[in-house]
Amino acid sequence: MTTSNNKKPPKPKVSRERLKWVWPKNGTDWVPYHRFTWSDSSGKRKEKAVRLQWEGDLRKLDEEYWAAEAGRHPSQVKPTKYTWRECIRLWRSDPKKAKKLKASTRNSYNREFEKILDKNGDKPMPSTSRQAVRRKHASLADTPRAADWMLQTVSLLWNYAKDTLDWPLGDNPAAKIEKFGAQKEFPSWPDWLLNELPNAPDKVHIAGELIRGTGQRPSAAVKTPCSAFEGEWVTVQDEKGGNTFQIYCPGRLRNLIANLPKGNAHVLAKSKTTALSYSAVEKEFRTWRATLTELANAHGDDVMKYSLHGLRKRACVELAEAGCSDSEIQAVTGQSLVTVAKYRKEANRKKLSQTAQTRRAE
Structure with a gap:
């Protein structure tokens, strides 16, 4: 809608209750505004107009x-302040x-940060209630270490925002919520459970073989x-040390990988470019584990005490029972020699007991 000789063209034939057409001093087109009014605390009538970009x-x-x-126009919406994402x-x-924390600790916090960003990144921190944090912690009871890491991370960020950034936050919602605390060691998978792994859902089966075959932590293996x-080698990651190294890949795992669909x-x-999260795989594992209760009872066992972490321990025990030296086991799993020695002791005790009981029977 243009004109010459400073003559205005007719207004567009569009009308709404709060639509106002304005002719700018130096303009050539009518500009639409949304006009709204309100009364302030003294009763004085106020008016404001929002320019509409209609082109x-x-x-x-x-x-x-x-x-x-509806009050949703970009010019009406105030940017959210003090969000988890910004913190x-x-x-x-x-x-x-970056200087204070070890690489392993920083990586652990970053994993928790990603979970917060995924669900609550754009939510303002002041709106986080203690009840919500407590409920979330309780919902993670099946993974107590993850639950306590969540609490610790919320507390870390809250204190940083309040004390370092001087954000106007109230009391830390994660403070004094009782943690699950130190957990018992993850028991190694018994034979009866290991034999069921090929029958597990594909995600669980593949994750289990990756953990057992490489000796990695479950979160890294996934x-x-x-x-x-x-070829015969696989590159694995030491999450704590932040390093990667190659190890020999067992034939069982190579065959499984070779028969998987290509393209990812x-x-x-x-998706084509992203990996499944550990939480997604672990959730499916827990669902599958619950279906094995009767089978576990038949073996005089409790299936609920076993986790994906127990497959890593199983890998260590198997290597020890195969006669591998501590250095050889460490070369596969990347664990400390202290941890390797502990698993070797368990494996040796099992093997020696078999020899002793066999001799007694004879």
Whole structure:
């Protein structure tokens, strides 16, 4: 809608209760505004107008108008302040934090940060209630270590935002919530449970074979990229040390990987380019584990005490029972020699008891 000789063209034939057309001093087109009024605390009538970006498109004008009517127009919405996302961004960019923490601790916090960003990144921290944090902690009772890490991470970020960033926050909602505390060691999988692994859902079966075959921590094994496998070798990750190294890949695992569908970047794929999360696999594992209760009872066992972490221990025990030295076991699993020695003691006791009982029977 243009004109010459400073003559205004007719207004567009669109009317709404709070639509106001304005002719700018130096303009050539009518500009639409959404006008709304209100009364302040003294009763004085106030008015404000929101400019609608319609670009001559009546459909877009309609969308802009009704967004303004509902108070959702971009010019009406105030940016959310003091969000979890902003706090995490500032914490990660703080050079003091990077220097103080070990790489393994920083990686553990970053995993928890990603969970917060996924569900609550854009939510304001002041709206977080103690009841909500307590409920979340209780909902993670099946994974007590993860539950306590969640509490610790919420507390860390809250104290950082309040004490370092000077954000106007109240009391720490995670403070003084009782943690599950130190847990018993993860028991190694028994034979009867290991024999059921091929019958598990694909995600659980593949994750289990990755953990057992490489001796990695479950969270690292789940994220294994397809590119990690090169012939007879597989590149594994030491999450605590932040290092990667190659180990010999057992034939059982190589055959499993070779028969998986091609085209994904990760062995356990969420999409073409991203891996499944450990929590997604662990959740499916718990569902499968619950179906084995009767079988466990038949073996005089309790299936609920076994976890995916127990497969890593099983790998260590199997290596020890095969006569591997402590250094050889460490070369596969990346564990400390103290941990390796502990598992060797368990394996040796089992093997010696078999020899002793066999001799007694004879």
